Amino acid sequence: MSLLLDTTVLPAADLTGRTVVVVHAHPDDEAVFTGATIRRLADAGARVVLVTATGGESGKPRLPLGGRTLGEVRTAELEHAAELLGVQRLVLLGKRDSGIPVGTDPRAFARADLPAVAETIARLVEAEHAEAVVGYDADGVYGHPDHIAVHLVARHAAGLAGVTSYDATVDREHLHFAGEHVVGSAGGTRRYGRVTAEISVALAASPYELEVKRQALLAHASQISPEMLADRFQETYELEWYLRRGPRAVLEDLGNAHALAPV
Numbered sequence: 001m002s003l004l005l006d007t008t009v010l011p012a013a014d015l016t017g018r019t020v021v022v023v024h025a026h027p028d029d030e031a032v033f034t035g036a037t038i039r040r041l042a043d044a045g046a047r048v049v050l051v052t053a054t055g056g057e058s059g060k061p062r063l064p065l066g067g068r069t070l071g072e073v074r075t076a077e078l079e080h081a082a083e084l085l086g087v088q089r090l091v092l093l094g095k096r097d098s099g100i101p102v103g104t105d106p107r108a109f110a111r112a113d114l115p116a117v118a119e120t121i122a123r124l125v126e127a128e129h130a131e132a133v134v135g136y137d138a139d140g141v142y143g144h145p146d147h148i149a150v151h152l153v154a155r156h157a158a159g160l161a162g163v164t165s166y167d168a169t170v171d172r173e174h175l176h177f178a179g180e181h182v183v184g185s186a187g188g189t190r191r192y193g194r195v196t197a198e199i200s201v202a203l204a205a206s207p208y209e210l211e212v213k214r215q216a217l218l219a220h221a222s223q224i225s226p227e228m229l230a231d232r233f234q235e236t237y238e239l240e241w242y243l244r245r246g247p248r249a250v251l252e253d254l255g256n257a258h259a260l261a262p263v
């Protein structure tokens with residue numbers, strides 16, 4: 001447990017009528033990095049719009065695909081996870097998983113016209129009257145090219161729409177003392193996450209939210225097995241971390257989200 005974080009669970013504000021757009025690269029990222037946050041937003045009455053850029057086609061399937069493509073399987077898993085988390089609208093951008101390193105497929109998300117994608121997301125933010133966009137930190141948490149692309153499009157979309165942006169990240173100092181987090185074995189080439197002092201907002205899941213997050217992770221059965229979550233699950237997954245750019249917004253109203261750094 002990070003010493004700097006107050007993880008006392010307080011009741012969230014009533015967020016009825018408020019909306020946040022959460023952008024992710026692949027099916028499973030929404031559960032890994034933001035699962036408890038999305039569940040709490042939904043339970044507090046907020047509308048969560050989940051945008052997933054790719055079908056995760058470059059992942060390695062852990063199970064037989066039963067004649068379906070990996071993208072089809074992962075999209076179905078995503079729909080199930082989104083339902084568990086209380087997502088109200090799921091938007092699929094239909095790009096291809098770029099892989100590491102980026103392959104030659106012209107449909108790869110990392111090769112997409114990112115300003116155009118940002119424009120699409122900005123229009124979505126405006127149509128939904130969303131007050132914030134969630135993406136990833138500038139290194140895409142762990143260096144995956146699709147995650148870096150999410151950072152770029154989410155930040156740019158928030159700027160175009162004139163709303164706060166939050167970058168989901170992980171606290172590498174915390175995880176150093178926790179169990180084996182999937183980000184540590186995800187195949188990125190860079191050091192992952194941020195240090196505690198850089199983080200603006202940390203949210204600690206309640207036992208209920210943590211269990212929903214576990215179920216949402218396991219909904220991605222083609223990628224995540226129970227054994228992968230067996231190492232000190234609570235310590236490893238109960239916290240979710242964000243950097244903020246712009247005024248305080250919806251994530252600061254989640255109850256125990258604890259602001260650690262000035263704007």
Ligand SMILES: [Zn+2]
Pocket residue numbers: 025026029144147
């Ligand atoms: Zn990913």
